Amino acid sequence: MSNIYIQEPPTNGKVLLKTSAGDIDIELWSKEAPKACRNFTQLCMEGYYDGTIFHRVVPEFIVQGGDPTGTGTGGESIYGRPFKDEFHSRLRFNRRGLVAMANAGPHDNGSQFFFTLGRADELNNKHTIFGKVTGDTVYNILRLAEVECNRDERPLNPHKIRSTEVLHSPFDDIIPREIKVKKEKNKGEGKKSQSKATKNFNLLSFGEEAEEDEEMASQVSQTLKGKSKSSHDLLKDDPKLSSVPVVDRSGKNLLHINNSAFYCNVKITRFLLSLKTLALLERFKSKLSSAISETPSVPEEDVEELGEDDDKGWMAHVLQFDEQTRKVKDANMQDEDTFEIYDPRNPVNKRRREESKKLMKEKKARR
Template identity: 50%
Template sequence: MSNIYIQEPPTSGKVLLRTTVGDIDIELWARECPKACRNFVQLCLEGYYNGTTFHRLVKGFIVQGGDPNNDGTGGESIYGHPFKDEFHSRLRYSRRGLVGMASSGKDDNGSQFFFTFAPTPELENKNTLFGKVTGDTVFNMLKLEEGIVDHQERPMYAHRIISTEVLSNPFNDIVPRSLPKPTKVKKSKKEKQGVKNFGLLSFGEEAEGDEQETTIFVKQNAGKAKSLHDVTDDPKLSKEAIKVPKKEPESEPEQNYEHLSDDCEEEPVTKSSINSDIIKSKLSRTSKPTSAKQPKREDIKSESEDDEDDVLMTQEEEKNQKISKEKSKIREEIASLKRQYQMDKVIKDKQLSKESEKNAKKDDIKGANENQYIKDFIQTKEKYTAKAKTTLKGQGREEFTLSLLSKFKSKLNNLKYKSNSEDDEKEPKDVDDNEVEKEISGDDWLAHSLNFNSNVPVLAKDASTKGDDWYDVYDPRNPLNKRKRGATDHSKSSQKSKSSRQNYK
């Protein structure tokens, strides 16, 4: 892959695309493809790609975007017309993460572009290659390949470009255009009057007549308040409005004065009688609110007594609830104990049945007592079955293995101690085969040790002998070394000739 990067020319511009997948950094080959790069940079500065989607996705090939219509039918270049293709000998579709211009034919480039997911040599000299995705943002670009695609190569949930930013502009003379913002036209919805299809009803003619009458009545009385008198033709209900005469308010002192004048004509009234009547009326007025206040106090007392009764009732209910909860817990524990007892009983019955079956099988074997081989077979089988049953798991297994290891260590130490004591007491004797066989059959061989270093003392060392770490370094161009090699080659050839002569003889 390194040779591919070396072949590519250096870039001279950088653009950042903010997408729903993440940021994507694009570096541009502005020297090799000036028209395509200028078009792409200016469209990014103008915000032309904001909100556009990646409308086409071919997995393992490309993902295409840059169309404001989001269907592959739109897009215009900054030049006002499609511009020509630009190819370079050092720019090839040889890897993923390359950016090219999408076109429907030769020299038909607009605003649409694509990213490659793999090497695409079939696009060379057909589509303009003007940029590459750099850094870790390649992985964000590869996320565009994920998703469901329909039969028309359109993603079901298309990702989109949120915004664009030009980090390094290779063209200083670019002046962004002020593009008109698309205005959304609000469509005024016209209210359509509902039309009833009376032909579908079995009584359509009658319903149509009633509908006409109601429409006429509604038009006549539109905007007026209606009542049952207006709608129905009941003779008992009159449709005429009642006119209520307005009464003029009369002053109370005049009435009192008239009454007093009448009374004066009939009977002479004294000031004392009038005063006594006024006092009685006042006393009667003051006595009424006191009588009304007394039942309120009684109501308050009754409410307080009811609250105390409610408190007592709630405490009793709480106690009853606690007792009922404890009872339910005890019942659940009893039920669980019964279940465990039944399960244990079932397991024991199964074990007893298995043991009885084994005993029956042992009895069924004919000649087991007479034949020694059958006895040995049954014994070994029982041993292995017992081992299989005693296999543990988890922490119990670790403890079991550690105990076995400690036993083995203690056994080795005891055997070494015995062997050392025997070596001190006994003198070296000739080894017999019978003794060796006994040691092999027993555990005495565990005390033996392997020693590869000889303990024989070195009296003197020959200076002419070379050690294992010795090595010769010589130059093959040296004439002395050439002579030595020639002598060795000559000796080998002479040995071969002698051997061939002996064969002929």
């Protein structure tokens, strides 16, 4: 496994993704895939991925995200159009933790990207690899895949990217664009004036009459201030009104009674079914015991004929297994197939070797 990391070229650039599953550190291969790395770095600087979800999860394969629409069909690159693929001979889909561009065909790269969860040789020369997940944050991409998905590989409760941070940019000439975002209204514009509103009667064509009407309205409002009453206060002493509520609350009680009756019927039905099952079991036991006791002793060759005449024949049949004798050779027997195992560590063999050495030395000395 270490040979894989030795073959990969050195990285230049680092980006931090803060997701709902934890932080993910991504190191970039900016020399091997400059267009993809520039696109990804600038989009992270602009906050393009903030709030986007991981809309596609394939267990033990990939986790895909980077679409602001969340449908898997949106997103665009910083170039205003799809950019070309960038393949490198030393970058292969041979492990998990690789970051690559998602596309719908050759040279159709936008803003979407994916993490690999394992080896994926079928993606080689089809998708641009531009980064890798480093450190213990690789376990957070595994947490991204621990979600329940439907048949379309879409997670029911998807994780999302909360924010992005460029820790080290490999490109010094990147100028982030101004993305249209809904700005909050200025607090100064939202403040309301605390002064009381007054009418300028000098601007009205009928100023004196309007001023008189205004004075009368203010007097009436002052006299009626705090004296307003609701219909309950005005009609509480009316003898024609009834204190009984119009809403019939017996419906809830009837519903409760119906539900309890339904559950009682279900319990009774289950109890009757269990009794019926036990009765059938006892009946089968008695039938089996009677068949065994009534069957005469016949040879094994005639058991099949009895089974054809009577349906109880199989009950009296005894299941017997054929004993398979194993042909095992005795280790103590010496024959043409046996052979001797020589162990040099055996003390007897050591003593024999020493004796043979002495004999050889004596022979050489005699010569």
